[in-house]
Amino acid sequence: MRNSYTYSIIALLFFCFLLGVGTAYSQTGTQIIRGRITDKDSKIGLPGAAIVLLDNSPEMKGTVTDTDGYFKLANVPLGKHSIRVSYIGYQELVIPTIVVNAGKEVVLALELETSIITMTEVVVNANSKDGSVNEMATVSARTFSLEETERYAGSRQDPARMASNFAGVQGSDDSRNDIVIRGNSPAGVLYRLEDVNIPNPNHFAIAGTTGGPVSILNNKVLGTSDFMTGAFPAEYGNSLAGVFDLKMRNGNNTTHEFTGQFGILGTELAAEGPISRKNRSSYLATYRYSTLRMFQAIGINIGTTAVPNYQDASFKLNFPVSKKSNFSVFGIGGTSKVDIIVSKFTEPPTDLYGDIDRDQYFRSNMGVAGASFSHTFNASTFAKVSLSASHSKSWAFHDLVFRYVDNTDLVPCLGYTFTQGITSLAGYVTHKLSARHTLNAGLFADRYQFNFIDSVLNENTNAFENRFDYRGNSYLLQPYVQSKYRITENLTLNSGLHSQWFLLNNSFSLEPRLGMKWKFSPRKAFSAGYGLHSQMQPTYIYFYHIPGTNANALHNKNLGFTRSHHFVLSYDHSLSRQVRVKAEAYYQSLFKVPVSIVPSSFSLLNQGSTFERFFPDTLTNAGTGENYGIELTLEKFFNNHYFFMLTGSLFESTYKGSDGVKRNTDFNGNFALNLLGGTEYTVKNKTFTLGGKLTWAGGRRHSPVDEIATQKANDVVIIDELRNTLQFPNYFRADIRLGFKLNSKRLTHEIALDLVNLFNIKNMLSVTYVPDRLNPEAGYLRQEYQLGFLPLFYYKIDF
Incomplete structure (x- = not known):
């Protein structure tokens, strides 16, 4: 690179x-x-x-x-x-x-x-x-806007990476945008777009995760949206950690406008404007293609042949039907692929991501398309209904590479295709009973379609073993009702009830939610919240069968929901119109967590943040977990040419597997601290910006490796009773952002340079198994480091 x-x-x-x-x-x-x-x-x-x-x-x-x-x-x-x-x-x-x-x-x-x-x-x-x-x-909720995804140094115009700056959120993996909220697995984060739930909106997505290296979401189509980190309202279900509630803005309904952008992370085009000025209808669309793939296509050497190739698009069409009704059509989607080919080298490469003993081919795609209709019946009643269809797929194929004096042999060793489709019907009605009391009720009905197949080569028997072979469908139903009652102008009570029913195995939950906010002075407020939350398991977990057994013997099909009690206390003090300080304390008790039937340290709470799938033996809902901590935010909004934000959190995140031993979760870094800020000055029509960010966080937990078992299994095998007794060194990163904007007649030019990991700190990422078949005596465990110094730039023109 x-x-x-x-x-x-x-x-x-x-x-x-x-x-x-x-x-x-x-x-x-x-x-x-x-x-x-x-x-x-x-x-x-x-x-x-x-x-x-x-x-x-x-x-x-x-x-x-x-x-x-x-x-x-x-x-x-x-x-x-x-x-x-x-x-x-x-x-x-x-x-x-x-x-x-x-x-x-x-x-x-x-x-x-x-x-x-x-x-x-x-x-x-x-x-x-x-x-x-x-x-x-x-409680535990915050709005964010397009400007914040662009202003914060190191955010890469990605909402998920932007959110890692907030209190209680960790984003200390440079290679992915997973967000760890209060010690929870990132798999517990719910993404919602235009009031419908969506699958993982990231390129190179792996089943069972919600993150990836590059986001499919384009910040140019996003309006003001919500990010929540706990005890969220009753309309949100099937989530244990947090919620991204994303809204797409409408295009300009009077003037056609265009944007072109060229940068390392992608080359983009965007357009918006009126469909009918008379009816105030509009369109908004974006398209992006991988710039690095373009460089490779024209013969520029970028330092590796494993070039990520991706493209994505998004759109929204908005049609006001009348003064009281509105119809819109929206969608996002993306495809991605990367090939890591080691067989073309005479010697195994040492500076390439991926295993050095195999050629690897990976593909993924994701798409959501939907339509919504809203209607205001009168000054008190509003309703909205949405219908959407989503599709997600990941595909991989591996060839083992055997090098000899005269030739190189390729032996297929792994192949899988995981495909999931969801058809969703979502709707709600809001009725204002009085100026004090508002009632909201709704339903999410999702039909899942599954197609999972996976085979792997057993090198001891030289035969393929089937791990997944399932095609079928099921339903997830989520009705809810919630109420907002303003006891006084300064005292508000929110309450609600969420229900969840997964028809595959008849898992059912009934979840009360409660929140209160008391503004006891013009600048001070106290809030409290409680919620019982449930989440189904990553869907492919239900359909795994142990190799060598009947494909219909689905050992985990009857797993129930993982459950969690959330308790949050919050204090907010506005020191001035531009400066505020906020403190939150929380406690989360998780129960009915899937763990192995055979006593071990395994828990599903530790999964969801890597590019690897996992294949657990028979599981049962007998595990527990516990997260608690305190968070502090000191923030000055942009005013008088500058802004800053200091966020910090101290936390504990532990769990118990089926062996009953209390351990650190993989995500128990114990602390996270972010300091970011920036300044901006305008001279006539030219604007200069300078921003920076410092991140300091506890290192990720890891485990001693069982070397004999690792060599036998050709994969990392840890010493089970010592799981998460080790910790990588603390994570530290400094980012700088430089920007320049020029406003000319009907044109805005903008150029920005992000210097990510300015001091080229070598932060630990993981320990991986990388056998060298030409030299079996060589070390087979390798310490992987995060990204080093990474300059990212873009040039954008609005017209």
């Missing part, structure tokens, strides 16, 4: 030169902020709402919404601004740090919450990042 870094820097200097030349033709300009203001519950447009631009100019700019709640604020100077939205009978809303560029109009979709006190002057409620778009969430 080193040559690619050189090309990155050369390209960066070239684009900087072009932009510098372009400044002679630049000018200071203005742009438009437009959007719609609606009621938070009924989604009905609010006519006559006042929108005021908050800046230091002597002339205050403002406007009001039309009869359908739409507004247009023209001639807004380029740069960062805040706006205030007010409407009689509703809580006032302040939106900070709106980025206004020449190349794109700013389109906002804002919701106001009813004030339960009737008066002409409403309560000011600054829109900080605390809280969530979902009004039923009272």
Whole structure:
């Protein structure tokens, strides 16, 4: 990869030169902020709402919404601004740090919450990042936006990597964007898009995981979304760790706009605009292709033949049917492949990811397409229904490489194809019983279609053994009901009940949820939350059969849900409009965790964060786990040219397998600390940014290796009774982000350079088994390190 870094820097200097030349033709300009203001519950447009631009100019700019709640604020100077939205009978809303560029109009979709006190002057409620778009969430929830995925150093424009900066979240694996929340497996994270649950939205995805090296999600289509880390509301189920509730924004319904981007992580095109200006319908679409694959295609040597090849796309079509109804169609999808070929080398390579004794071919793809219809019946009742279909597939084939003096033989040793499709029907109704009381009820109905097949070569018998051979279907049903009751203007009680039923084995759960928020002073709030949560197992686990047994002998088919009690206490103090401090304490008790019937240290709580599948023997829901800790956030939102965020957590994460011994989980790093910030200055039409991030976290737990058993099994075998008694050194990484933006007439040029792992720290990743068949006496265990210094750049143009 080193040559690619050189090309990155050369390209960066070239684009900087072009932009510098372009400044002679630049000018200071203005742009438009437009959007719609609606009621938070009924989604009905609010006519006559006042929108005021908050800046230091002597002339205050403002406007009001039309009869359908739409507004247009023209001639807004380029740069960062805040706006205030007010409407009689509703809580006032302040939106900070709106980025206004020449190349794109700013389109906002804002919701106001009813004030339960009737008066002409409403309560000011600054829109900080605390809280969530979902009004039923009272603890462990935070909104995030497109800007944050681009502003935070080292985030790579990836929502998951951006979220690793938040308190209670670990993201200390450079090769993947798995997020470890409060010591839980990343497999416990739920992804939701446009109100439907979706499979792992990452390239090179492995069954049973929710992460990957490159995200399929394109931040250019995302609107303001929610990220939750515990005790989430009743509408969220089948998750133990956290929730990404992602919303896609609507395209601009008045003006066609385009974006082109070239960077190391991908070359992209995006377009949006009106389908019908009269009906306010719009389109939004993006496409991305792997830049490294493009380099290889034109003959540029990037330092390895194992070039990741991927592409993805996303879209949303929005059609307002009437003043009260809306229809939309949306989708995301991506394909990825990589081939690691060692047979072409005369000597086994030592600097290549993957095993050195085999050729490996890997493919994966994922896609979701859906449609939704929403309708406002009246000022009190709103309903939405969505229908979607998703598909995910991973495929691999391995050839063992035997090198001789005159030739090289290839012997097939592994092949599998895991395919899963889900057809989903989701819907809910929200009814405002009064200004104080809102009721919401809904249902998620998923039909799963499975096709799993896997065979592996037994080198002792020289015969293939079948581990999976299943085709079938089943259903997962999740009804829920939840309520928000505002006892006073400053005291809110949320309650709900979630149910989950998996028809494959009739697993069933009934899960109460409860949350309370008390704002006991204008700047201070106390919150508490409780939830009982359940999650089905990674679906392929149900259909594993021990090699040599009947394919219909599904040893784990009757596994029940893993269950968990969440308790959270939270204190939030706004030191000023721009600075806040937040502390949370939590306790999580996990039970009915799958462990092996034969006494051992195995637990499913340790799985879900690698590129490897796992093949457990017969399992039973007899394991337990425990997570507890404290978290602290000190944050200054962007103001006066700078922002910063300090997050820290101290935690314990333990479990018991079927042997009854209490151990550290794989994810028990004990602490995580993030410090990030940045500054931004604008000189006429040119903006310069500088950002940085420091991450310090406890090393991952690992286990002593049983060397004799490892050589016999041709794979790493640990000493079971000593599982997780070792720990890798603490993880440390420093990132720097440099950015430059130029606004010219109807164009915005932007170039950014992320210097990831600036000091080239060698952080430990894992211990792997890499036998050398030419030299059996050589060491066969290798310490794998995380990525070293990695410069990433992109150039983007909006027009």
